[in-house]
Amino acid sequence: MRCPLCKGEMVKGRKTNLPYELSDERVIIVRNVPAIICSQCGDAFIEADILSKVEKILDKATEDGMVLGFVEYEKAA
Ligand SMILES: [Zn+2]
Numbered sequence: 001m002r003c004p005l006c007k008g009e010m011v012k013g014r015k016t017n018l019p020y021e022l023s024d025e026r027v028i029i030v031r032n033v034p035a036i037i038c039s040q041c042g043d044a045f046i047e048a049d050i051l052s053k054v055e056k057i058l059d060k061a062t063e064d065g066m067v068l069g070f071v072e073y074e075k076a077a
Helices: 048-063
Strands: 009-021 026-039 070-074
Touching: 026 048, 048 070
Parallel strands: 026 070
Antiparallel strands: 009 026
């Protein structure tokens, strides 16, 4: 797989932190999300099933009333 931005090599099995700005006051960062990351520019590609889990984590954090914080992907998924 090649990076859509720079055509660099995409490496599987890496992890990344995904910041989500849900509104002006609410920022949730999901940490250590499995990703495919470009070895050249660092752009991260998240697979669809992982992305849907991340969305569930964000929903849960919203239900819990989290305003600002970190969620570990491995613990929450
Ligand atoms: Zn790239």
